[in-house]
Amino acid sequence: MNEAITRTVPEAITLQAVSKVYGKGRGAVAALREVSVGLPKGGFTAIMGPSGSGKSTFLHCAAGLDRPSAGTVKLGGTDLSGLSDTKLTELRRERAGFVFQAFNLVSSLTVSQNITLPLRLAGKRADRARLAAVLQRVGLTDRTGHRPGQLSGGQQQRVAIARALIADPEVIFADEPTGALDTMTARGVLVLLRETVDTMGQTIVMVTHDPVAAAYADTVLFLADGRIADSMHAPTAAGVADRMIRLGAWAR
Ligand SMILES: Nc1ncnc2c1ncn2[C@@H]1O[C@H](COP(=O)(O)OP(=O)(O)OP(=O)(O)O)[C@@H](O)[C@H]1O
Incomplete structure (x- = not known):
């Protein structure tokens, strides 16, 4: 299926017939089956689907964290399959940002040191004005000298978002970014992610199990058994939940 979200805006990420098979022979598992999709620049896309449907595999292949078994992935026009491991690491560092459920600080x-770490790993100096702007954006200007253990979960995730934003990435990949947060704190993090899209033109791809979180996106892609089974523009939490029930996500 060619699941073009829109052809009028340039694509930040393009997957063409991407398949991913784990293992070999009888034990082989097809986690993605010929997925073709374009994710628009400046768009917020949520990836949903039942457990085991391929969401994490999709995110990992799209972000160059894992290599597809077949098909091509392009990030802003760069074909990732042609890159060596070193070049792929460089590309991820310079052109992608990551936010994980467990914060990974x-x-x-x-x-401040956590936020600027990706720059320093790339051998670059952190621009003070950029750091100040990012701290302001995530609301942590008065916490710069604190360590992660001195922060709430929501604040730690804001540090992770700032760390993802600092290098002005083409895409932020978020894997269950609110999975470890309570409802109210999660809402604040989702509002922040939405603001980066609306005010900075950030592109975000987010895997989530939560229909409320998915409703912050512009578009939801529903995976089932390694394929894009459906998509929804301008999603509502109720609409997403209904679609998930129809996919049998919560039937068990
Ligand atoms: N490293 C691996 N080795 C073998 N099989 C794997 C591996 N990673 C994922 N799989 C399998 O691939 C399929 C898709 O897994 P994936 O983690 O992408 O699904 P998911 O939708 O993210 O699931 P969940 O919602 O439970 O996190 C599953 O059947 C899973 O067991």
Whole structure:
């Protein structure tokens, strides 16, 4: 299925007939089956689907964290399949940002040091004005010297979002970014992600199990058994939940 979200805006990510098979022989598992989709620049796309439907595999292949078994992935026009592991790591560092459920902060570093870590790993100096702007954007200006253990879960995820934003990435990949947060805190994080799309033109791809979280996106792609089974523009939480029930996501 060619699931073009829109052809009028340039694509930040393009998957063409992407398949991913884990293992070999009888034990082989097809996690993605010939997925073709374009995700628009400046768009917020949520990936939903039943457990085991291929959401994480989709995100990992789209972000160059994992290589497809077949098909091509392009990030802003760059074909990832032609890149060596070193070049792929460089590309991820320079052109992608990541936000994970477990925050993945370095506990011994301060907020500012955590945020600027990707730049320093790339051998670049953190621009002070950029750091100040990003801290302001995520509402942590008064917490710069704190360490992760001194922050709430929501604040830690804001540090992770700032770390993803600091290098002005083409795409932010978020894997269950609100999975470890309570409802109210999660809402704040989702509002922040939405604001980065609306005010900075950020492109976001987010895997989530939560219809309320998915409703913050512009478009929801529904995966089932490694394929894009459906999509929804301008989603509502109720609409997404209904679609998930029809996919049998919560039937068990
Ligand atoms: N490293 C791996 N080795 C073998 N099989 C794997 C591996 N990673 C994923 N799979 C299998 O591929 C399929 C898709 O997994 P994936 O993690 O992408 O699904 P998901 O939709 O993200 O699931 P969940 O919602 O439970 O996190 C599943 O059947 C899973 O068991």
